Amino acid sequence: MTKTINLTLKIWRQSGPGSKGRLETYIANTISTDMSFLEMLDVVNEQLTLDGKEPIAFDYDCREGICGQCGCVVNGRPHGPENGTTLCQLHMRHFSDGDTIFVEPFRARAFKIVKDLVIDRSPLDKIIQAGGYISASTGGCQDANAILIPQDTAEKAMDAAACIGCGACVAACPNASAMLFVSAKVSHLVLLPQGRPEAAQRVVSMLKTMDELCFGNCSNERECEAECPKEISIINIARMNREYIKAGIASTVQ
Amino acid sequence: MQWIFDFFGSSVGKKLMMALTGLCFIGFLTGHLIGNLTLYGGRDAFNAYAEHLHALGPVITLVEWGLLTLAAIHVFTGMLLFLQNLKARPVRYAINKSGGGRTISSALMPYTGFAILLFLIYHLLQFHFVDKTFTTIYDIVSLAFANVLNISFYIIAMVVVALHIRHGFWSLFQTLGANHPKYMPMVMGGSLVFSLIFGIGFGFLPVYISFSG
């Protein structure tokens, strides 16, 4: 027998980017504890549709914790109370019968609310477009051992590359800063030989774009690494700071 | 030249200014505390220390102006960061909950910073910008700390300073990019040790003076 729980939900409803939103109360009864958080919202939405009401808009794609499309602030915590978990992978067994759950969108000046819990994450894409890539022309495939990369370095780069760009770091940061995201993108490239040639220009451009998009300034509160579903460390932020100092005072990048 | 403004004007650049000026203040506080230890030597020791300091003449003036400049940078940049960060999230969350990263000390940084600024003005008016023609600095200090209210005020101020350093110390290393798995635990420990040394070191002086004087 699956266990079921009854919940009271306080969910942020907002009809569009410019309009005023508010928290509305919904009752979700007989929710199976085997459901994911998003499946629970699906159940609520089915009922809303049957009642002829507007279903709650929320974002998702893969529902397996790899795409970075889902994410809301659940009871004050991005992606909910479990560490290292995306919202789609959060299961209702982590809640108890009779709980009241607050669900809000990721909030930042840089993230416009599209509708209800759906936000526009494109500012993160703009940061990537500013330099989060390498522009080496591809040629013939070279020998796999031509460029040696120590295992340890490859691991560090992979840890940074685990970032799915969900924006939870921005949502968690008391200053709505995107430093963990940007530093993860800077780090996974700069750690590898292929990323080094453009390192200086990359870090300067990406940070400049981050500032222009009105994200906040990092004050080392460490909420980002605590909430990151991929548990990316702020050691990446220190690495980016280093790269920025190097680029600023020792490179010719303006 | 423009690159210098661009470099320090970015979000990381502003943090670098906070870190570098903060580091200077930790250096200054260390010197200040060591100097103040002469208070334990009594009236003559402390007055002699003050005299030696003033005998340095232009060097002292230079240091004072230097510290004032650093303070102006630290305060101005800090306020700018604070305001920008407020603006970065115009609609606040209904429920705020920490994931475990924040500490009291980190959350209060702008407020402890502002409190320290107010304290500093009071402190300078009380001990620096006073007429010392007919008295000595030791007498001014011991007279000030005969007052219980003043003693409590100073102790509270030192708790605030300790809180500010608790986050500021490790944070400046992180900002300067000095986060290394081998050394970060030491920096974190150092953060606690420094805040305790400054908090207790300065905070105990008024108590000692009031009892000895």
Ligand code: FES
């Ligand atoms: S829906 Fe893809 S990570 Fe949650």
